[in-house]
Amino acid sequence: MYRIVEKDALNEQVSRMVVDAPYVARHAQPGQFIILRVDEEGERIPLTIAGYDREKGTITIIYQKVGATTRLLDTLNVGECLHDFVGPLGKASEFDGMHRVAVVGGGLGVAIAYPQAKALHDMGAEVDLIVGFRNESLIILRDEFDDACTNLFIMTDDGSNGHKGFVTQALDEQLKAGVKYDAVIAIGPLMMMKAVCDMTRPYGIKTIVSMNPIMIDGTGMCGGCRITVDGETKFACVDGPDFDGHKVDFDSALMRGRMFAAEEKEATEKHICRLTGGVR
């Protein structure tokens, strides 16, 4: 069993957990992910590794309470155990030749962007970290972000922190100002990653995206996570999750992402009843 050793709410929707998982902690690298199951009846969900401590044998995950499983996960507290926790899965991110980089995170992607930015920053790269939130009260990980980059850009949809706009706007300004990036790393919702790729394409800047499709086993067995890259079928779990964003077929990925939307809603309804007696 995989014991929760720390848990804290980062904002009203997003929480962080540190979990005892020595096997995973031993080999974890930025860009890799884990799959967990909350209980015996639970589904397997992939979550990116947000941090690891090899000595303590722990893994940090950050999740947003959006679906049935993440809500169920959030009912567990320090000292309790997750039923299953396996990894590290997927390929580690490759940072070779990246000296000047923009790391762009949107939605929950900001949490995933952090370890990437940190790794690059620790390597000595000059990192522009661009993250976006809906409003100021939802801003998370501010200190961590500060430690992981050269320049930090925090954008809010409503401008409540004084910087109104999407992450793409901040990136656009840097590109227009003539900043020469070796690479842009975009992590977040598919629409956001697609927008970043469309923006960098005319500049010919290598753009890496982190794909997070529906999957079951995470080891190449189910093929549910297949995406089309440069006209070829790839499995995000073993060939990714990082891909060359200019070659990813986002439209097909967006369609596949909606495959179980109705069922996800049904499960959430059902489990809200189970968790709270119907109170939302």
Next chain:
Amino acid sequence: MANMQMTKTPMPEQDAKERGRNFREVALGYTEEQARNEAARCLNCKTRPCTKGCPVGVHIPEFIERINQGDMEGAYRIISGDNALPAICGRVCPQENQCEKQCVRGIKGEPVGIGRLERYVADWAMAKGMKPQAPEKENGIKVAIIGSGPAGLSCAGALRSRGYSVSIFEALHTAGGVLMYGIPEFRLPKALVQREIDSLREIGVDIETNVVVGKSITLDELMQDEGYSAVFIGSGAGLPRFQGIEGESLCGVYSANEFLTRINLMKAYDFPNHMTPIKVGKRVAVIGGGNVAMDASRCALRVGAEKVYIVYRRGEQEMPARAEEVHHAKEEGIDFRLLTNPTRILGDEKGNVCGMECIEMELSEPDASGRRRPVPKAGSEFILDVETVVVAIGNTPNPLITSTTPGLAAQKWGGIVVEEDTLKTSRDFVYAGGDAVTGAATVILAMGAGKQAADSIDKALSNK
């Protein structure tokens, strides 16, 4: 005097119409009376051709003789001496191509129902709480087994009974491999697989789930840091193949692995109590002609499809599925579209499957597999009206282990290279068997390989 009845004693089954809508086991098993009646058909021949047809060499006439005498415990001890998972083999072995194919009674009439008798004995023993015997003494030598499917379990059982400290590493959250995620409940009840695995645990086999060898730990770390003297790789053939036709990434197209895993391992038929969903349209096409295709088609029916097609490019003669599975599928109303090959999958504006274009085929000369090669009939394209497509055209071995183990030789298609007699790989003290070596085959062949590797490992470590 043997019972000279020409046909097998029938085994009771759930009614085809009723069972097509539930996940309970189809074949219900013999009563003691039926088992003894069938056992009496065995001639107990001196040459024992049946045993030669068994990949794990079960002493068949001997156990049947015990059933005849009413000594079920004796029968169980004989079977379990050679076979770590008898309740499973009695259900899923292709007996018609193995033991029963060799049976003298099959020359004129039907062979003895060896599989049904094995199942009877195993179920009897399980109901009585009988278990395989724990080793008499420990030798303290650690052996690691990668994968808890039929190859791994059989290797583990054989090594443990000789006193080795055996640890199995399993990537999924549940042990059993294809027995759990692949073969459906109505053909192989999961509680029964669980009990077979539990009894291995009770004799001291250690099983660690949620460990992906190649990711969580490497093979070299197992041997150098964790003190395992030998490793058996029984990681199966888990990488699904697709045809590479247009439309395979549409919503509603599943690999058979995903479809079966959702249903069997994750219990999507019990959604939303079990939280993994499955989405199946009213009309389903399953592509392929093997056991996996039969399983997927019958599962589709049970999760609510009204019309299920098997689409297979060759004829019935060439279908690799067990005869009994084809028979059961037909009884349940699966529509076989033979000599038919999909050419593309059609989608609507939302990206959901709304049809599959197929072409008719005809058979020409035999190909490398000895089966007659199917060729398309020009201009015979037609559209099958379906909302779900399950691709069951085979699997290849997963490269996670070969790609992270220096010096471990593999074939181009992924199969691990082994010496035929010993199942030793290109690395010392590393053995492999089952689908990881052969590509997708059967449960019993994998079990045979697991047992053979256990013999080789024992020999190699004893001489060390």
